Amino acid sequence: MNFQLRKQKILSLLTEKGEVETAELARALGISEITIRRDLNQLSDDGLLYRTHGGAIPVSEPDSPFEFVNKAAANQAAKDKICRKAAAQINDGDIIFMDCGSTVFRLCQFIKNRKIKVITNSLPVIFELQHSAVSLNIIGGEYDAARQAIHGTMATEHIQRYKAGKAFIGVDGLSAQGLFAHSEKEAAIATALATQSSYTYLLCDAGKIGKTSYLNFAGLELVDAIITDGDPAELKYCKKKGVTVMGV
CATH class of the missing domain: 1.10.10.10 (Winged helix-like DNA-binding domain superfamily/Winged helix DNA-binding domain)
Structure with a gap:
């Protein structure tokens, strides 16, 4: 068996x-x-x-009041492999940032027993981790009901008050041109988290590699490592920029 x-x-x-x-x-x-x-x-x-x-x-949890509609259920197997690898990079005592992406949300299940501090703008992440060993810092600002997350000027100012050892962010697309997002609000949060972190991991499933979307918000240099189930050979342009590619 x-x-x-x-x-x-x-x-x-x-x-x-x-x-x-x-x-x-x-x-x-x-x-x-x-x-x-x-x-x-x-x-x-x-x-x-x-x-x-x-x-x-x-692990006992009450029924979630949130219906996380942002593709959290899509490509679960791939996302879980990525997040298991991401969780292996986290140690007790770490302070980490987590954004509101659907892949980053899947990381919650792998870190509930870790004695760490998580700073996040994602309400589903907060709910998933609220009865765990994790200590939470909730980013304040304007609530985005569609994304179930906090965005806006106050949110980025909140982030700028803190430093984290590691950040875990997602994107809507990744290509040789850089990182892509569907909205300026999410791009601003991802940029702020990466800027205030000593080391930034991009969690990216294969479906987003080579994909471009509405906003090219940053170069590849914004992140230090990419954790993906995609073919590392397709990401040679990342390595040329000094970005570590971690396959699962």
């Missing part, structure tokens, strides 16, 4: 019972306790459960 199947069964039993023990899971799945412990540790790192002494309990 591979990890994905074991994961489904573990989470199903956890939902059914409310709490599980390592020995109980080993018997139910017919595998060793060593393997179960390794699986539980991985699921805990991904924010899908909480480890206890000898077992695990579920």
Whole structure:
């Protein structure tokens, strides 16, 4: 039985019972306790459960009041691979920026157990992380109902008051000409986050590579690294600009 199947069964039993023990899971799945412990540790790192002494309990959250309509469900498998790689770049104690992009939103599930501070303008990100180990700083400003995010002059001024070690941002398109966005508001937030961060990661699925949209808001130099499921060979122009390309 591979990890994905074991994961489904573990989470199903956890939902059914409310709490599980390592020995109980080993018997139910017919595998060793060593393997179960390794699986539980991985699921805990991904924010899908909480480890206890000898077992695990579920991550309990109320039903979300937000319907995140900004493509959060599109290309989930690719986005999750990207975000698992992104989460590996985050350490306890880090201060990070997260924008309101749909790929960045998927990062939440992988960092819930991290003792970090997140500064964000995304209401769905805030909701996802509110009952976790993460400390939150909510960017203030004008509420954009369509994007469920905070934008505007006050938001960028808020960001300028803080420094973060790492920023995680998304774009609507990426080409040799630079980074593209659908709106000036989102471009302004992404630029502000990257400017106030020591190191900026662009989370970009393959569908956005080579794509241009309404606004070419920055050169490739705005970011330090790109994490993508796309073909690194297509991003040679990024490497020429000194941008690290991290495949998944």
